[in-house]
Every structure is written in structure tokens, then in C-alpha cells.
Amino acid sequence: MKGKVKGRFFRLWFLILFAIICAIAPVAALATQTVSVDTSLLNIRSGPGTTFAKVGQATAGQQFTVLEEKEGWLKIQLSDSSTGWLIKDYVKPALLSSNPESPKDPALGELVINGTQVNVRSGPGTTFSKITSFPQGTKVTAIDLKNDWYQISWSTGQGWIASWLVEPAPEKEATDIPAEQGIQGEVVEDLPPGQPEGTDVQSLSWNWTKTGSGIKITVQGTQPLGYSEKILAGEPKILLEFAGALKDGSNTETIDESGITKIEAKAEKDCSALVVYLSEEIPYQTGLSPDGCALTINTAYSGDMTYSGPTGKTVVIDPGHGISQSGDGYDPGAIGAGGLHESDVVLDIGQKVGDLLTREGFNVILTRPGRENLTLEGRPQIANEACADVFVSIHCNASLNATLNGTTTYFYAPVGSSLEEQRAVRQRLAAAVQSRLLEGLGRKDLGVREENYAVLRYTTVPSILVETAFISNSEEEVLLSDEQFRNQVAVSIVNGLKDFFSETNG
Ligand SMILES: [Zn+2]
Structure with missing residues (x-):
């Protein structure tokens, strides 16, 4: 641990980096495309x-x-x-560097995170493992730049962050403090979360509870947490390291359910570790509370429920959008305030659902990617022509009211229409999936609803449309951008379909 000298260390670093920045001459952009x-x-x-x-x-x-x-x-x-x-x-x-709107030339020094919640990785690229993540507005210090990724340093570690998700920290406000003193002061004030300053000491406690589809572990600190997260290959386990001492010292809980065998807490004077032992590699998701003082780890486990329903069923999975209604352009779907595209999120979820169902012995057809000229009518047509057993369209909800959040599953089978005879089965399919989504995601229940959506109207086989969460809500946009949350959405949809087919009994 770097300990008590860090304030001075940061100040020195910053002055050295400041000198380096000043020495870097502007480099003319080459005329390559x-x-x-x-x-x-x-x-x-x-x-x-x-x-x-x-x-x-x-x-x-x-x-x-x-x-x-x-x-x-x-x-x-x-x-x-x-x-x-x-x-x-x-x-x-790409914008030319002479354009004032273009990103500034990369320079080391103090940076501020401008993505909603940005992953820090063990190397310069998205293929490297995630160490931790920082919320928007966190200031970090860049110590190196490689392949568009900054190597950054904070109180409890170092890692890499994508250069397009950070921006240079704003200039120091012009006050009557001399500029250099101002810079030094700012660096000390804006240490990243988890950096205890002065006499405050971090004190940690943890507990776990069972949830509908796994377990939830909570680590509570008395101050914002500084932590790192590692997945260790070989023996599947999650290693979480924290700055600060555990209140009750070291202890071990043997759990042996929902894919978790044991949680082990280890404590030293100023740092602690929690090791979560898994019986196999299971999807899990970590999240920080808004104040940064609590970390939750939610696991999504589909192994508890052994599927004994009929096999060989055909499921058409329709990740919404991606291709425009007329089939000749790109439709991103709803776009979150943080820039997340619905079409990308639902494609990833759809592919995960497809992989899980294939493993369980289902026949899976994805409407995209792979079908370049798909129209809105073309999506249900794939299910109709394949005589599929069910059609599941996956979307993210959006509203001008950014506070709206939660999960909804839609069906359509109005009385008096040709779909009326499927009314009960469509309703039951929607209810089965909605119930598993609520259990797995823990988002607000906006219910099973009936709506005249084209993909539901044109399907001649039982169909539903899932609105997983609101991409227009900042909290849910962050969740939807998290791969572990998307894993959990996929596991929940699959569990819902398995429930549905088990009840159908062939
Ligand atoms: Zn949509």
C-alpha cells in the first residue's frame, strides 16, 4: 500500500507531468484517412x-x-x-485536429471521466480483464498512453482506461490563489474514490443474502470504496480487494448453493480481500451505490433449475432494430444519454439467449445479424415460415421522462381477431418471462401488457416483446451497458422460456 506519503507523491507526480505536457510540441496530423x-x-x-x-x-x-x-x-x-x-x-x-470541437491531443496528467461508468482494465484494450470501474466525474492521473488507452494510477492501483471516455480535467478556476498552488491543491482534493484523507479511516463490513436467481453479496464501507476486482482462471473465483480494514476481521462462510461454494474474508491493517469461490463460471454483476460506499455483487445462476421440459423446440430470437424498417439502412433504436444504442444492447442479449438455449437443446433462429434486408414484417415471417414454437423480440424501453424505469413484457392477441385463440398461451408466455426477469434483474415491475406491435401482430406463432429496462434512465443505461447485467437478462429470459415449455408439457 502506498500509505501516508501519497499526497506529496501525487503533487510531485503532477508537477513532473505538468512539465512533460508543457514540453510536448503540437504534432501535425498526417493526411492519412x-x-x-x-x-x-x-x-x-x-x-x-x-x-x-x-x-x-x-x-x-x-x-x-x-x-x-x-x-x-x-x-x-x-x-x-x-x-x-x-x-x-x-x-x-475523424475530425481534424484543427477543429476546435475535436478531442484534444492526448496529454498525460489529470483527466476526468466523461462516460457514465467507465471500466478500468488490466491492459490497453477491451480484451483485457476489468479491474474496477469509476463513475462519471472521477479524476484520475494518466501516466502513459498506448494505442488510444491511458495507463492511469489511483490510490490503490493502476490500470488502463479508454482515451475516448476521458477528457482533460478543466483548467483551474482563476482565483487569487497562485496557479501552481491551485493545481497542487486540486490534485489533493480530487483524489479518486476510496482514498481516505486525513484522519478518517475506512471501516468495512459484508453480508450475503439469497435472491431469486442467485445470491447478493454487499460490502459496506464508511467512506467511498477503493477496490479492485479480478476473476481468477483455473479455479473459478472472484477476488475483490479493498482499501480499508474489515470491522470483524477475517471469516469464512460456506454457502454451497446457487453456484457459490464459499466466501472468504481476509483482513490486514489497511486493506481487505473478499474471495468468492464458484462451483463453475457463472454470470455475476457488480455495482456501486450512488454514494460509492457500498458494493453489491449479484450472481445469476441458471443451474439450480434443471430443465425437464420437451426438447427440440424452435425459438426465434429477434434483437430489435439494427436494420431500418424498410430494410435498407441502420436503425440504432433508442439512444441513451450516455450514447448507448439499443440495437447494440439487444443484439448482445439476443446472442447470449441464443447461446444458452442452444446449450439446452433448443433450435434457435436469430433474426439478426445475418439477414441484411430485414423489414419489420420480415422478422415475424421468419418465425412463421419456420413454424417456430415461440418468437421473442428483445428491446430496451425509452421515454422522454428520464425517471421512468423498470421491466415490461408485451403480448398481443385481441378478442375477436385471428389471434384470439392464442390469447391464453401468449399471456402465459409473457407472464413466465416477465416473472423471471423481475426475479433476476430486481428492477421495477411494470407488468405484463397488451400492445399492438407489428412483430406481435404479424406472428402466427406465440410471441412476446420484452422491454428489458429503460435506456433513457441513467441508472438503467449503466446497467444495460454492463455485460454482467446483460448476462442476467439473458439467463432470466431463458429461465422464463424453460418455465413456459415445462408447463406446456410438449
Ligand atoms: Zn426498441
């Missing part, structure tokens, strides 16, 4: 087409040098001297 990703998540493939293997993913604002163009695809230079391909439609020319 550079593009910037114009959607929140874009697959990088090994060749020019969706049939080529996915070799990575790019996020909004990420910039690449173009080497070649072919059939609407761009060959790009990847950071590690390899190349990849991106669909041209989802990128735009």
Missing part, C-alpha cells in the same frame, strides 16, 4: 463481410487508420500491428 466509430459497439472482423470471424469490438469514438476499402468495408490498422475490417456505414471521417 482516419475514421471514427459512429455507433456504440461495432464488430471488427477478419475480412470484408459479416460471414468473417469477429476478431474484436470497437466502441463509439474509437479511431482507426484506413488501409483499404472493399465492398462497403474498410480494412483498418489495429493497435497490435494486425489488421481488421469494419462496416463503412457505421464510421465517419
Whole structure:
């Protein structure tokens, strides 16, 4: 642990970095073609087409040098001297550095996080493991820059953060304090969360409870938590390290349910660790309370319920949007205030649902990707032609009222229509999935509702439309951007479908 000298250490660092920044001369941009990703998540493939293997993913604002163009695809230079391909439609020319709106030239020093909740990783790229995450507005110190990723340092560790999710910290306000003193003062004031200053000492406690689809572990601090999170391969376990002492010292709880075998707490004078032992690799999700003082770890476990229903059922999964209604353009769906695209979120959830169902022996058909000219009528048509057993459309809700949040599942089968004979079965399908979503996600219950949506109206097989959570609500946008939450959505939908088919009994 760095301990008591950190204040001075940060001040020194900052002055050294400040000197380095001042010494960096502006570098003229080269006239090569550079593009910037114009959607929140874009697959990088090994060749020019969706049939080529996915070799990575790019996020909004990420910039690449173009080497070649072919059939609407761009060959790009990847950071590690390899190349990849991106669909041209989802990128735009990168702004020139002379444009005042363009991001500033990368410079080391103090940065402020401008994404809603930004992951810190063990290396410079999204393929590296997540160590922790910081909320918007957190200030961090950049100590290196590599491949568009900053290496940053904070009180309890170091990691890497995407350069397009941070911006240079604002200039010190012009007060009557001399500038240099002002800078020193600011660095000390704005230490990242979990940095106990002065005489306050962090004191931690923890507990666990069983939830509908797993367990929930809560670590409560007396101050904002500084922590790091590691998943250890081999023996599946989650290692969480905290700055601060545990109130009750070390202890171990043997649990042996919901995929967790044991939780072990270890305490030293000024740092503590919690090790969560898993019986297998299970999806889990971590989240910080708004004040940063409590960390929750929620596991989503589908293994408790062994599926004994009929096998060989065909499920059509329809990740909403992605392709415009007329089939000739891109429809991002709703876009969150943080820039998250509904089409990207639901595609990821849909693919996870598909993988889980395939593992359980279901026949799965995804409406996208892979069908380039899909219209709104074309989606249900896939289910109708395949004589599917069910059709599940996956969406994120959105409202102008940013406070609205929660989960809804829709069906459509009005009395007097040709769909009336499916009214009971559609309602039961919606109820089964909604109930598992509420249990797994713990979001507000907005109920099972009936709505005349085209994909529900045109399906001749039982169909539902799931509104997972509100992308227009800042809290739920953060959740929807979290892979572990999306895992939990997928597990919940799959459990709902398994319940439905078990009750149907063939
Ligand atoms: Zn939608």
C-alpha cells in the first residue's frame, strides 16, 4: 500500500507531468484517412463481410487508420500491428485536429471521466480483464498512453482506461490563489474514490443474502470504496480487494448453493480481500451505490433449475432494430444519454439467449445479424415460415421522462381477431418471462401488457416483446451497458422460456 506519503507523491507526480505536457510540441496530423466509430459497439472482423470471424469490438469514438476499402468495408490498422475490417456505414471521417470541437491531443496528467461508468482494465484494450470501474466525474492521473488507452494510477492501483471516455480535467478556476498552488491543491482534493484523507479511516463490513436467481453479496464501507476486482482462471473465483480494514476481521462462510461454494474474508491493517469461490463460471454483476460506499455483487445462476421440459423446440430470437424498417439502412433504436444504442444492447442479449438455449437443446433462429434486408414484417415471417414454437423480440424501453424505469413484457392477441385463440398461451408466455426477469434483474415491475406491435401482430406463432429496462434512465443505461447485467437478462429470459415449455408439457 502506498500509505501516508501519497499526497506529496501525487503533487510531485503532477508537477513532473505538468512539465512533460508543457514540453510536448503540437504534432501535425498526417493526411492519412482516419475514421471514427459512429455507433456504440461495432464488430471488427477478419475480412470484408459479416460471414468473417469477429476478431474484436470497437466502441463509439474509437479511431482507426484506413488501409483499404472493399465492398462497403474498410480494412483498418489495429493497435497490435494486425489488421481488421469494419462496416463503412457505421464510421465517419475523424475530425481534424484543427477543429476546435475535436478531442484534444492526448496529454498525460489529470483527466476526468466523461462516460457514465467507465471500466478500468488490466491492459490497453477491451480484451483485457476489468479491474474496477469509476463513475462519471472521477479524476484520475494518466501516466502513459498506448494505442488510444491511458495507463492511469489511483490510490490503490493502476490500470488502463479508454482515451475516448476521458477528457482533460478543466483548467483551474482563476482565483487569487497562485496557479501552481491551485493545481497542487486540486490534485489533493480530487483524489479518486476510496482514498481516505486525513484522519478518517475506512471501516468495512459484508453480508450475503439469497435472491431469486442467485445470491447478493454487499460490502459496506464508511467512506467511498477503493477496490479492485479480478476473476481468477483455473479455479473459478472472484477476488475483490479493498482499501480499508474489515470491522470483524477475517471469516469464512460456506454457502454451497446457487453456484457459490464459499466466501472468504481476509483482513490486514489497511486493506481487505473478499474471495468468492464458484462451483463453475457463472454470470455475476457488480455495482456501486450512488454514494460509492457500498458494493453489491449479484450472481445469476441458471443451474439450480434443471430443465425437464420437451426438447427440440424452435425459438426465434429477434434483437430489435439494427436494420431500418424498410430494410435498407441502420436503425440504432433508442439512444441513451450516455450514447448507448439499443440495437447494440439487444443484439448482445439476443446472442447470449441464443447461446444458452442452444446449450439446452433448443433450435434457435436469430433474426439478426445475418439477414441484411430485414423489414419489420420480415422478422415475424421468419418465425412463421419456420413454424417456430415461440418468437421473442428483445428491446430496451425509452421515454422522454428520464425517471421512468423498470421491466415490461408485451403480448398481443385481441378478442375477436385471428389471434384470439392464442390469447391464453401468449399471456402465459409473457407472464413466465416477465416473472423471471423481475426475479433476476430486481428492477421495477411494470407488468405484463397488451400492445399492438407489428412483430406481435404479424406472428402466427406465440410471441412476446420484452422491454428489458429503460435506456433513457441513467441508472438503467449503466446497467444495460454492463455485460454482467446483460448476462442476467439473458439467463432470466431463458429461465422464463424453460418455465413456459415445462408447463406446456410438449
Ligand atoms: Zn426498441
